[in-house]
Amino acid sequence: MSExxxxxxLWFSAIGCGLIAGLYFAFSAFVMSAxxxxxxxxxxxxxxxxxxxxxxxxxxxxxxxTTLVSAxxxxxxxxxxxxxxxxxxxxxxVVYVVGMFVVTMIFNVPLNxxxxxxxxxxxxxxxxxxRYLKEWTSWNHVRTVASxxxxxxxxxxxxxx
Numbered sequence: 001m002s003e004x005x006x007x008x009x010l011w012f013s014a015i016g017c018g019l020i021a022g023l024y025f026a027f028s029a030f031v032m033s034a035x036x037x038x039x040x041x042x043x044x045x046x047x048x049x050x051x052x053x054x055x056x057x058x059x060x061x062x063x064x065x066t067t068l069v070s071a072x073x074x075x076x077x078x079x080x081x082x083x084x085x086x087x088x089x090x091x092x093x094v095v096y097v098v099g100m101f102v103v104t105m106i107f108n109v110p111l112n113x114x115x116x117x118x119x120x121x122x123x124x125x126x127x128x129x130x131r132y133l134k135e136w137t138s139w140n141h142v143r144t145v146a147s148x149x150x151x152x153x154x155x156x157x158x159x160x161x
Contacts, residue, residue, distance in 0.1 A: 014154035016066030021147035044120035070096040085160035092153030099146020107139040
């Protein structure tokens with residue numbers, strides 16, 4: 001890959017991972033606990049509204065673009081073994097794609113879909129909401145750590161060059 005393109009992709013991924021990490025950190029640090037302290041119907045309604053709006057926002061191009069570029073960087077790194085920053089680039093790409101994207105698709109999205117399918121005021125919503133708050137937040141912690149680690153690894157790759 002050209003000497004101009006690789007640094008651009010690394011910077012894009014480093015910044016994208018950092019922005020995503022910050023968003024996930026906010027949810028892990030205070031948003032989910034705040035939603036858990038309000039009544040069930042309001043908490044579910046608020047989370048459902050967030051989930052609808054987030055896919056219509058600038059988050060989605062950043063989410064998908066950073067995932068795609070991180071995957072490309074990981075693949076390119078396999079062919080550049082021995083060059084400065086290659087191991088950090090490979091690790092950053094793998095950590096981000098697996099720890100953020102795969103975790104999101106396998107764990108967080110199905111939980112979001114289950115939450116969207118239930119009547120927030122129903123009796124059946126109570127156990128789902130309790131499970132959602134615990135499991136979604138736990139997996140969000142994983143996404144936060146993975147995004148932060150990937151950001152640091154991409155910065156290390158930039159610094160190594």
